[in-house]
Amino acid sequence: MSDLLRAPAELKYAEELDWLESVDDSPKPFSWRLSPKMVRLFVLGAERADGLDRPVAQKWFGDRGIVERAIVTLASDRGLLLIGDPGTGKSWLAELLAAAVSRNSTLVVQGTAGTTEDQIKYSWNVSMVIAKGQSRASMIPSPIMTAMETGQLGRFEELTRSTSDVQDALISILSEKYISVPELDSDGIVFAKPGFSIIATANSRDRGVNDLSSALKRRFNFVRIPVVTNxxxxxxxxxxxxxxxxxxxxxxxxxxxxxxxxxxxxxxxxxxxxxxxxxxxxxxxxxxxxxxxxxxxxxxxxxxxxxxxxxxxxxxxxxxxxxxxxxxxxxxxxxxxxxxxxxxxxxxxxxxxxxxxxxxxxxxxxxxxx
Known part of the structure; x- marks a missing residue:
């Protein structure tokens, strides 16, 4: 921890996550490390009525209903899109949710004008391809593909900053839950394991930059995070x-x-x-x-x-x-x-x-x- 400029949430709060997992006796969806109730406690902090033997600090400050709706969405088969003005804590909430659910918040694609479809699906190790040909061993999975193969949460930051054709690469992933690799004759489909989902963020001030298609919108649950005025x-x-x-x-x-x-x-x-x-x-x-x-x-x-x-x-x-x-x-x-x-x-x-x-x-x- 002391050697890291900024530790991800799963390392920063590792001891707390271990303890919550040890006392968690509620049902867990899929491969989740914590139950929905404990995920909420981790993000919003524990109250006296929760009856825990130790305090759990609040890490994200906002409406409880926003967090609960986000957790419910991740337990469904739809992606989660956190949308709001800059500085409303979208990325921090996404990181906390991924840390609590998967104990890994680092499977991230950063949306920019230069983001390519390869960064969402896969690319190739050129030297290995030249030496041994195209195979699963020479394929470089994207963070999203890794999340699919391991049944974890993948994150897509600033979705509307990436171009429309790159955004549309998510449509089949969110609907079919697999990625086809046509370069491989066999073993050419990577299927998502239970627990996989995508948490995306979008800046409401970027509306009109690269609007989401109707098809992609249907595959996300929108959770709007308001500006803190209280x-x-x-x-x-x-x-x-x-x-x-x-x-x-x-x-x-x-x-x-x-x-x-x-x-x-x-x-x-x-x-x-x-x-x-x-x-x-x-x-x-x-x-x-x-x-x-x-x-x-x-x-x-x-x-x-x-x-x-x-x-x-x-x-x-x-x-x-x-x-x-x-x-x-x-x-x-x-x-x-x-x-x-x-x-x-x-x-x-x-x-x-x-x-x-x-x-x-x-x-x-x-x-x-x-």
């Missing part, structure tokens, strides 16, 4: 990720609740401004997601640890916010400057606290970029 839930997510960051970097640095409140309120203000904007030029290019909020805080914490006074300040937080969100010049700088003068300045006079220093830090950051 302040309590968003605070939990930001705290959870921040504590992970501090542990990973072995940083002993306190994040004052007042500064966390400043960050949360700033993002809420900017989201409200974006919602009221009449055109794209009047809103930040950033999606203002919870993930970006965590990124701002991470940047401020690391800057404070390496170059500051070992304490997070409002000035550093404001500088990180401006640096992270100002992606277009001069449009984004003008929007942030308007926010500082129209919202933060009056608030710093009325409420005081960390807001005056936050205002000053924001102004200095904008001046340095302008």
């Amino acid at each position: 302040k309590k839930s968003e605070t939990q997510i930001v705290r959870f990720r921040t504590e992970e960051l501090l542990r990973r970097h072995q940083i002993e640095l306190d994040v004052p609740p007042t500064l966390l409140d400043v960050l949360l309120r700033s993002f809420a203000d900017l989201r409200a401004s974006a919602a009221a904007a009449g055109s794209d030029d009047e809103k930040l290019e950033s999606a203002l997601s919870t993930a970006e909020q965590i990124g701002v805080l991470e940047d401020a914490i690391l800057h404070s640890n390496f170059f500051g006074q070992q304490a997070l300040t409002a000035r550093t937080l404001a500088s990180s916010l401006v640096g992270s969100l100002a992606r277009r010049e001069p449009e984004d700088l003008a929007i942030l400057n308007k926010y500082l003068h129209g919202v933060v300045e009056p608030r710093s006079k009325d409420e005081g606290g960390d807001w005056p220093e936050f205002l000053e830090g924001g102004r200095d950051a904008i001046a340095s970029l302008a």
Whole structure:
């Protein structure tokens, strides 16, 4: 674990998964390592009513119904498509589900404009083909084919970023549950074993890039993940990720609740401004997601640890916010400057606290970029 930059969920929570499996006496679908009930507990955490002998921490923060519907879909013969705005935790939820069900979340295809059908099905080891001809030994299975052969969950990230012909390669896999290999005279069909399914993610902001065909849509259950707007839930997510960051970097640095409140309120203000904007030029290019909020805080914490006074300040937080969100010049700088003068300045006079220093830090950051 300590040798890995980022451990997959099945390694990070290996001890907890082992324990849940040892006490799990509920029916398990197919080759699942945990029952649906225990998968839900692993993702959402245990409550007192669950009667477990040890705590199980919550790892994904969102509606319980979303997780339950996702688990039920994976137990059916349909694929699962998690769709939502950037930063809503789609990929993290997919990873947790794969870790709990299969103890392997690494069978992943990343959708891009350059993704090919070979990356979904199979390719060939050219040197082995030249030496011994085409055979199962010289075939290189894709992560999806490996998931089929082992009865595990395969993942397809950013499905709508891949082209339509690549997407359509999934139709036969999801409907027929096998891949035909016409290059082989015998043993030319790879069948999926029970437990195989696909968890795909799609960015709702990519709608229109490479829309899914009707045939492919019918083979997925759509589970929409909304943007987190509840302040309590968003605070939990930001705290959870921040504590992970501090542990990973072995940083002993306190994040004052007042500064966390400043960050949360700033993002809420900017989201409200974006919602009221009449055109794209009047809103930040950033999606203002919870993930970006965590990124701002991470940047401020690391800057404070390496170059500051070992304490997070409002000035550093404001500088990180401006640096992270100002992606277009001069449009984004003008929007942030308007926010500082129209919202933060009056608030710093009325409420005081960390807001005056936050205002000053924001102004200095904008001046340095302008």
